[in-house]
Amino acid sequence: MFPAWLHLLATASLLVAGACALLIALDEKRRAQDMWIMYLVWPLSALFGGLLWLWLYWRHGRGPAPGRDGQDGEPPMRIAVAKGASHCGAGCTLGDIVAEWLAFAAPGIAVAFGWGSLFGEKTFAVWVFDYLLAFAIGIVFQYFTIKPMRDLSMAGGIKAAVKADFLSITSWQVGMYGVMALLQFAWLRPAYGDIAPVNSPEFWFVMQLAMVAGFVTAYPVNWWLVSAGLKEKM
Numbered sequence: 001m002f003p004a005w006l007h008l009l010a011t012a013s014l015l016v017a018g019a020c021a022l023l024i025a026l027d028e029k030r031r032a033q034d035m036w037i038m039y040l041v042w043p044l045s046a047l048f049g050g051l052l053w054l055w056l057y058w059r060h061g062r063g064p065a066p067g068r069d070g071q072d073g074e075p076p077m078r079i080a081v082a083k084g085a086s087h088c089g090a091g092c093t094l095g096d097i098v099a100e101w102l103a104f105a106a107p108g109i110a111v112a113f114g115w116g117s118l119f120g121e122k123t124f125a126v127w128v129f130d131y132l133l134a135f136a137i138g139i140v141f142q143y144f145t146i147k148p149m150r151d152l153s154m155a156g157g158i159k160a161a162v163k164a165d166f167l168s169i170t171s172w173q174v175g176m177y178g179v180m181a182l183l184q185f186a187w188l189r190p191a192y193g194d195i196a197p198v199n200s201p202e203f204w205f206v207m208q209l210a211m212v213a214g215f216v217t218a219y220p221v222n223w224w225l226v227s228a229g230l231k232e233k234m
Contacts, residue, residue, distance in 0.1 A: 001192050002202050010205030013050065017208065020054040021046040031063040037087075037144040044090035048211035056082060074233070077223070083234040085215055085222040088168040091141045092176065092214060095134030096207065103129060104198040123184065123195065131173050138165040142231075149232045164231045167221050175217030180210040 021043040028039050042061055046053045060079050075083070103109045103126045111117075115125035139158070142165045147157030183206045184195040196202035225231040 001194060002188070002196070002200075003192075006202060006205075010201035013205050013208060014201055017047050017050040020050050024054065024057050027057075027062065031065065033063050035145060035148065037141055040094075041087050041090040041141070044093045045086040047093055048089065048208045049086075049215075050208070053086065056086070077226070077233075080233045081219060081223045081226055084226055084231050085168070085172075085218045087141060087145065087234065088138060088165070088172050088218055088222065089211060089215055091138035091165075092134045092169065092172050093211065095137045096130050096211075099130040099133045100126060100198050100203075100207075127177055131169075134173065135165065135169050138169045141165075145234070146232060160230075164225060168218055168225060168231070171221040172214040172218035174214075176210040176214035178210075178217075179213035180206060183209065 024046055025039075025043045028042065033039055033042075038061070042053070042057045046057070049056070056079075060075055061083065074080075103122075107115075107122070109129060110122045110125040113125040113128045115122045119125045139161045142161035143157050146152065146160045146164060147154075150157075150160065152160060188202070188206070189195050196206055222231060226233050
C-alpha cells in the first residue's frame with residue numbers, strides 16, 4: 001500500500017542500522033567495555049540511531065585498546081548524558097521489539113491490555129504493553145549499571161534502578177509515542193489508507209524516527225537525573 005520510494009528508504013535505513021549494530025558488536029569483542037550491560041546498550045542503540053550512534057560509540061563508547069588500562073579522562077556532561085539516555089533507549093528498543101512482535105503473533109495480548117474494551121485501536125493497547133515491558137527491561141539495565149558503580153545491595157540496587165528509570169523511560173516514551181502517532185495516524189493513514197503493520201519495513205522505519213524523538217525528550221530529563229545523582233555519569 002505504500003510507495004516504492006518509502007519502502008526502499010525504510011529498507012535501506014534498517015539495513016544501515018543493522019550493519020552499524022553488527023559493527024559495534026564485533027568491535028566490542030576486542031575493545032572490552034567496563035560494564036557488561038554496555039555490550040547490549042551500544043548495539044541496541046544503533047538499531048534506531050544508525051550512523052549517528054555508531055559515531056557516538058566510536059568516539060565516546062569504545063573500550064580501551066588492547067594493552068591500555070582505560071579511557072582517557074571523563075567525558076563532558078553532554079556526552080555523559082547522551083550515553084545515559086542511550087542506555088534508557090536500549091531498554092526501550094528491546095522492549096518495543098519484543099512487545100510488538102509478541103502482540104503481532106498473539107493478538108490476545110493486545111486484548112489483555114485493553115484492545116476492544118479501553119481502546120478501539122489496537123496500537124494503543126500494544127503501547128501499554130510496550131511501556132510496561134520497556135520499563136521492566138530498563139530497570140534491569142539500570143540495576144546492572146548502578147549496583148556495581150555504587151556497590152549497593154540487591155535491594156538497594158533495585159530501588160535505585162527504579163528511581164532512575166521511571167522518569168527516564170517515561171520521558172522517552174512520551175516523545176516516541178508522540179512521533180509514532182503523528183507518523184502513523186496523521187501521515188501514513190491519510191496518505192496511503194492505513195498505518196504501517198508490524199511486519200513491514202515501514203513500521204520499523206517509523207519506529208526508528210520515533211525512537212530518535214524519544215532520545216530528544218529524554219535528554220533533558222537524563223541531564224537532571226545525572227545532575228541530581230539519581231543516575232550515574234557514564
